Amino acid sequence: MDFSTRAIHAGQPADPGTGATITPIFQTSTYTQQGLGENKGYEYSRTGNPTRAALETCLASLENATHGLAFASGMAAISAVMSVLRPGDHVIAGDDLYGGTYRIFERVMRPMGVRISYVTAREVDEYARAVTPKTRMIWAETPTNPLLSLVDIAALGELARARGLTLVVDNTFATPYLQTPLDLGAHIVVHSTTKYINGHSDVVGGAVLTSDDALYDAIKFYQNAAGGVPGAFDAWLTLRGVKTLAARMRQHEENAGRIASFLEGHALVRHVYYPGLSSHPDHALAKRQMRGFGGMVSFAFDGEREDVDTFVRGLRIFALAESLGGVESLCCHPASMTHGSIPREEREKRGITDTLVRLSVGIEGVDDLIADLSQALDTVTSSRHGRSNGGRAKATARAATKSRR
Numbered sequence: 001m002d003f004s005t006r007a008i009h010a011g012q013p014a015d016p017g018t019g020a021t022i023t024p025i026f027q028t029s030t031y032t033q034q035g036l037g038e039n040k041g042y043e044y045s046r047t048g049n050p051t052r053a054a055l056e057t058c059l060a061s062l063e064n065a066t067h068g069l070a071f072a073s074g075m076a077a078i079s080a081v082m083s084v085l086r087p088g089d090h091v092i093a094g095d096d097l098y099g100g101t102y103r104i105f106e107r108v109m110r111p112m113g114v115r116i117s118y119v120t121a122r123e124v125d126e127y128a129r130a131v132t133p134k135t136r137m138i139w140a141e142t143p144t145n146p147l148l149s150l151v152d153i154a155a156l157g158e159l160a161r162a163r164g165l166t167l168v169v170d171n172t173f174a175t176p177y178l179q180t181p182l183d184l185g186a187h188i189v190v191h192s193t194t195k196y197i198n199g200h201s202d203v204v205g206g207a208v209l210t211s212d213d214a215l216y217d218a219i220k221f222y223q224n225a226a227g228g229v230p231g232a233f234d235a236w237l238t239l240r241g242v243k244t245l246a247a248r249m250r251q252h253e254e255n256a257g258r259i260a261s262f263l264e265g266h267a268l269v270r271h272v273y274y275p276g277l278s279s280h281p282d283h284a285l286a287k288r289q290m291r292g293f294g295g296m297v298s299f300a301f302d303g304e305r306e307d308v309d310t311f312v313r314g315l316r317i318f319a320l321a322e323s324l325g326g327v328e329s330l331c332c333h334p335a336s337m338t339h340g341s342i343p344r345e346e347r348e349k350r351g352i353t354d355t356l357v358r359l360s361v362g363i364e365g366v367d368d369l370i371a372d373l374s375q376a377l378d379t380v381t382s383s384r385h386g387r388s389n390g391g392r393a394k395a396t397a398r399a400a401t402k403s404r405r
């Protein structure tokens, strides 16, 4: 069945008890049992809940997985995947990771005896060279955040298969509408459903999808044991959000493409990072691996950090905020916001400079979005004139004071 059809119907038959067309919010912690050892498939809502089960089935279907597990956040999903690691295990991860993933690797997994090596995210050879007899897992994100580099999932899948490793792909940025990593050789997909999957910036959630029975059993065990599950209402909101994922992604992409071209032609912009541009180093891979280029656009100013501050203060529709993937447009300054915890030198080495701006392009009217960016860029130009005039005025005043002395 088509992606959109599955997004709207998978795991969501009419409620057998009432005929309710929309999966009800089963706001219950417990379930009445018929007799000893006899129940209707549910006993306690940490272990299982029908609203959550509908979401898990739907997301599994969208990622072409046999199993889905929903979590209270993307990080809860990620930590559940990491729970399959044991002291002494080695993980190879791309270096352009989501900050929270890096944090849990460094501050939680490493003290527990797991070793992690970071390699240049887009260089498949570096992953291959980093494999040791203790390597158990490869962790990849593609496109990466905030520079939108791509990782060749099929090549990593091949490496994982040859060396008996588990390949995990964080598919939050691409979404299953644009990319299905399990089809390319990945074993596990993780999501922050907070982003595009829910799509309305009103729920924090996560998911793990896999077709590997043993991995599913281990992660499902951890889900129940640790209990980082979403409540029924959050599961229901996410289920409602995901119904429109295909329509939203098409509009995100159309708007992002128009905005990337606009920015590429602007005098104040030094560089635009968008996999849909033919100038992007991974454009060919994006065309091969993805079914579209997504809604995230980053760009670097030809100027200073001060210009970025003027620009973000000038925006009227784009909100200065962390997160991404909602219907509304957001703008983020990675160096001071999402990536502020990475030491400056390390950050700049990776290209996350003080003048880099990341846009999560929403689905508002694209002409309004371009007009907003354009007028905010104009405020940068006029404030630069103001600065240089002000600077000259101050210098003249200083000279005058000096000559009076």
Ligand SMILES: *Cc1c(COP(=O)(O)O)cnc(C)c1O
Pocket (backbone or CB within 6 Å): 073, 074, 075, 076, 098, 100, 101, 141, 145, 170, 172, 173, 191, 192, 193, 194, 195, 204, 205, 206
């Ligand atoms: C936001 C995000 C996460 C973490 O998800 P939360 O829902 O915030 O816990 C993980 N990976 C990526 C790529 C993200 O963007």
